[in-house]
Ligand SMILES: Nc1nc2c(ncn2[C@@H]2O[C@H](COP(=O)(O)OP(=O)(O)OP(=O)(O)O)[C@@H](O)[C@H]2O)c(=O)[nH]1
């Protein structure tokens with residue numbers, strides 16, 4: 363059922379030197395749309411710095427007030443994260459509900475979260491955001507109780523202090539629930555480490571095509587697996603990390619991880635709350651930075667992604683670039699150069715080139731060799747057949763002769779069992 367759309371005026375402060383102000387307002391519109399809010403007006407102010415008390419100046423507030431009446435809007439959305447007092451002051455000057463960019467993003471995440479872990483993380487982030495804003499937010503929270511966003515878990519009309527205590531208790535409870543989940547996943551990750559399977563993470567701005575690229579890889583190398591991930595033309599289609607095993611034809615394999623996309627001014631609480639999900643990223647062996655090369659703002663997207671990676675402690679991990687959606691540009695593709703590939707996940711072109719780049723970066727510790735395994739060590743033949751790329755097998759009087767490509771570490775570990783050639 364289509365919900366009755368709320369009407370909003372978006373307001374932005376264009377601080378001097380903000381390089382992409384117009385684009386960030388456009389993005390705010392998309393965020394609002396993702397929250398089922400209709401933007402019916404837009405107002406911006408050029409300043410040298412944000413007005414600390416009201417976010418915008420007195421003259422602008424009057425202008426905004428008129429616009430609200432004129433367009434019959436019921437909510438004002440500011441392009442930055444507002445302080446608790448800014449929200450309070452603006453709401454009382456305008457007699458209108460005021461929300462900010464952060465709460466929009468939190469709402470979208472709340473609506474999209476599927477797994478228990480994602481739901482817990484979003485709720486923690488929302489509660490932490492609410493805590494200092496309890497007074498000003500009372501109105502806006504009512505909105506979320508009814509429409510988009512997190513289900514209101516019965517905070518009711520209790521006294522402020524009681525509210526605060528409740529929220530703090532709830533945060534603590536949620537966090538300990540989360541810790542248990544995280545501990546379980548860490549054990550799984552350690553297990554993978556032991557297996558020495560390299561972990562590769564797709565990272566990048568939201569809507570860049572990370573999930574599409576994941577699907578294209580799976581289709582090419584594990585077509586029987588039927589393990590597609592969700593793809594959609596909307597902000598934050600992916601909220602959970604999903605991991606798939608990719609097996610290349612020569613038996614090299616790696617784990618490919620699809621992650622949540624980044625956006626400029628991703629709320630700090632959210633990054634923190636999602637840190638455990640994104641730990642995969644910080645522990646990866648290689649990052650594939652997916653870029654929507656057809657988006658005119660792609661350079662800005664790259665910067666935002668790099669900044670967020672830094673915040674996650676993942677800025678030291680080797681990175682390659684997948685310039686996706688090349689089909690929408692004039693640029694020739696597929697094309698592989700240095701550490702980047704022009705490709706199209708949708709057209710499934712350039713996937714082999716990307717794989718080649720992955721090989722160069724991840725599978726360096728491999729060697730070509732020829733070994734003879736005595737017959738009493740038959741299990742080793744089975745091992746190498748499973749974990750190495752065997753070019754040829756010959757049965758000789760002393761044992762099985764294999765020509766193969768295998769991990770250097772495997773060769774070292776078993777070399778005492780081989781017969782001298
Ligand atoms: N033309 C074109 N569209 C693409 C390509 N790759 C992905 N898309 C489209 O871009 C949109 C976003 O794709 P996703 O794969 O969901 O993007 P994502 O990076 O996973 O997005 P989030 O999960 O929201 O962060 C979808 O509508 C895709 O069909 C491409 O190579 N060319």
Ligand SMILES: [Mg+2]
Pocket residue numbers: 572573574592593599600620621
């Ligand atoms: Mg996705």
